[in-house]
Amino acid sequence: MPKVTYVEAGGAEHVVDVDPGLSVMEGSILNEVPGIIGLCGGICSCATCHCYIEGEWADRLSAPTEGELAMLERASERKGSSRLGCQVVVTEALDGMVVHLPAHQAIGED
């Protein structure tokens, strides 16, 4: 089973097993890793599973859809490596992937 390393903004690392087919958001929630909220439950509607996936791992992912990019507009602390965890599906090829988490998820009022 693929292992994914979630790194909190403060540096704490969580190495967890994630079933292939689950999203990066589900991998964190089901393993009780803090830092991802997943308010909308994975229908790309809230930007509270914002994360950063960089370098070789980013190269192995399919590009974000227009819907994901539109929702990323809402994320605070957005960077070039920003993704929504609910839209990134974990596969065997992503065994060892490192996912960095932001200090805050976009939540609250405009």
Added chain:
Amino acid sequence: MTVHFDPYDHDTHDNPYPVYRALRDEAPLYYAEPYKVWVLSRYADCSRALRDFKTFTNGQGTAVDVAKEQMPTVLDSDPPTHTRLRHLMSGMFTPEAVQPLEQVVRDMALDLLTPHIANGQLDIIGDFAARLPMAIICKLLGFPREDEDMVRRWTDLVLQRDEATTEMPQHAVDATLKLFEYFERLMTERAGRPARDDLVGHLMASEKEGKLSHQEVLGYLYILSIAGNETTTKLIGNITYQLHRHPDQRALLLNDMAMLPAAIEETLRFDGPTQQMARTVGRDVEMHGRTLKPGDRITMLFISANRDERHYQSAELFDIRRNPRDHLAFGGGLHSCLGAALARLEAKVAMQEILRLMPDFRVDEAGLRRMHSPAVRGYTHVPVEFTPSQGVRLSA
């Protein structure tokens, strides 16, 4: 003062908000003795219960009363079953996936509204909002158009509750069985024919591939029929009512229709249709000085959470400029409403057309009628009057 809260009381349904406030202030962990359920009313507590799915579980049902004749569903299940069921559909209900339906929704909305425009009056629910979401979900599911009214009658009966009920009433059980019979008949008819690209076809194929049991297919059709119908109907009615009650907010919106999505979010926060959902405690948990034990039942009052002044400033004020993004009207977390993006799309198109065709509508408050259910709050009749017009059809 001792707080008393009864989720089945018809007077409470008329205006639950004062008792919600009393619960938040005086009894944030309230025991509703007749229903053997702990009631959570603060934002922080509801939000925690939604997110901590191992402590607050769905597998033993999410209705306050005891459900009967149920099939397994994505709502009343826990990971990993929940994850498997949700994955079958989650990609089909993103904003991007439902966006292509906008023109279909608009055409249906105009078909329903146009006959009434020259008369200057209609019932927003009976003539319009009760029909629009059902028409769309039936189209997505692949139910024949002529079956819509029949399916809607059954799904209404499934949710309707009398006062002081502790288990699903007979009319709801009968309607549940009618729905299952209907689904079976439809699938038997379709089994011999070429596969069609709709949700029934998708679920039938998933069963064939071994991804779903037959009972899970029936459960999915049941929950999609009910969830795709009742709550969006009530949301459109509640937006209409709140804009009538708050003319300053309607004026803001008419002046800048780009604020419509924010007005929908504010209605969801302030007066969302889904009032509560229940969970079963799966492991010991401390709340407000008490230890809840495995098997204890809790219910989360979502709209009370949404009006919690510990979380929102001036929480009991309806302000469409607020644009709250973290309200709990769709729940939250793994079980968050699968159809939220579709509900938002339908509400947006419905209100665009209502406000374009009848911007000066007035609700006849004497004619308002409410449905009675602990789970869903909203009207069965919202009669409105407005200046008649020719109702020009704009091409989008």
